[in-house]
Amino acid sequence: MIIMDQTLTPASHLLQLEDEHVAHNYHPLDVVISDASGAVLTDLDGRQYLDFLAAYSAANFGHRHPALVAAAKQQLDRVTLTSRAFHHDQLAPFAAGLTALIGKDMVLPMNTGAEAVESAIKVARKWGYEVKGVPDGRAVIIVATGNFHGRTTTIIGFSDDPLAHDHFGPYTPGFVQVPYGDLEAIRNAITDDVVAVLLEPIQGESGVRIPPAGYLAGVRELTSQHRILFIADEIQSGLGRTGRTLALEHENVTADVYLLGKALGGGIVPVSAVVADHDVLGVLQPGQHGSTFGGNALGCAVGLAVVRLLETGYYQQRAAVLGLQLRERLDNMVGRGVVAVRSRGLWAGIDIDPGLGTGRDVSEALARRQVLTKDTHGSTIRLAPPLVISEAQLDHGLDQLELALRDLS
Secondary structure, eight states: OOOOTSSOOOHHHHHHHHHHHHHHSSOOSSSEEEHHHHHBBETTSEEEEESSSHHHHTTTOOOOOOHHHHHHHHHHTSSOOOOOOOOOTTTTHHHHHHHHHHSSSSEESSSSSSHHHHHHHHHHHIIOOOOOOOOOTEOOOOOTTTTTOOHHHHHTOOOOOOOHHSSSSOOOOOOEEETTHHHHHHHHHTTTTTTEEEEEBBTTTSBOOOOTHHHHHHHHHHHHHOEEEEEETTTTTTTTTTTSSSSGGGTOOOOEEEOOOOGGGGSSSEEEEEEOOOHHHHHEEETTTOSSSSTTTHHHHHHHHHHHHTTTTTHHHHHHHHHHHHHHHHHBBBBTTTTEESSSSSSSSEEEEEEEEHHHHHHHHHHHHHEOOOOOOTTTTEEEEOOOOOHHHHHHHHHHHHHHHHOOO
């Protein structure tokens, strides 16, 4: 039995227990959330905070969205998991709905974003050997600097983030890294052994980095010309966040393979997917890839409810409209504590004047003003409120950002 130290508050006690018993692979803000609804988080002491992170876009539709909670509760009363050893009645409707939304033929259901990326790497290599004709064992995938595709042992090998990469080797071969946004570098990296180009249309972890106009269209042209798969990692940028269903839509570009996750589980359960046509995902045969929980009934029920929300177009339009409000306010902060702003829809990366402090300093100052977000890469913070946030809530949160910057000056 764990006995609480009576000198500590409940929140302090939990923070102490977490520090002692949970691996220190995260550095969270010292806020202990006990309840959440929409764009509002509530801590153990009853203080309410505006959520300006949305669990890195996993909670795009807000916390406990009624339609998503209803789908989960209904499915909890029926069946949650059979494994893929048997059929269940939720997988087919989920896959049909998701493929119609994305415009592809097939879904490979998984759980986490990193699993989707790993799965796509396997599929691309197999496609390269069996369809394109690359000699076995020689497949190469082109990736970009500044990428964040997950933290599995394969993926971190082609990361240039020292925290993710260093001291976890040996690293998996078969990847060539080129500068993000540099089309000529991709062109120069293409050989007969290249099977795919794997990119984030917008790099979230790097601070919402948006590539130059024409870059993604150029990638599409190069990959088509050389019979290479274009794999778009839309795990953070997809499903309404940027004002479109997919971030690639802003450039009128389509990929061969889409990687989805985070918001696909509605902030309730982990759901991810590789979405592509038959000529790509059709290379997989029984026993060659799998997941006990991938495509589970509970995840599919929630995922289908997410698809139904997105089919209306309401959330994409809301992100686009609120994104204009967000950008106008942030642009007005440039030169007043903010050095640069990058945004697309309701998603922004903000470079803070290093003279004021780090991104962590700003995040902590915002938390004191009851707005929660998170820093990334030194002096950069990301803003990604749930798409259900109201105009007034968004303005209030941005007011607090201005005041937090003033606090640090």
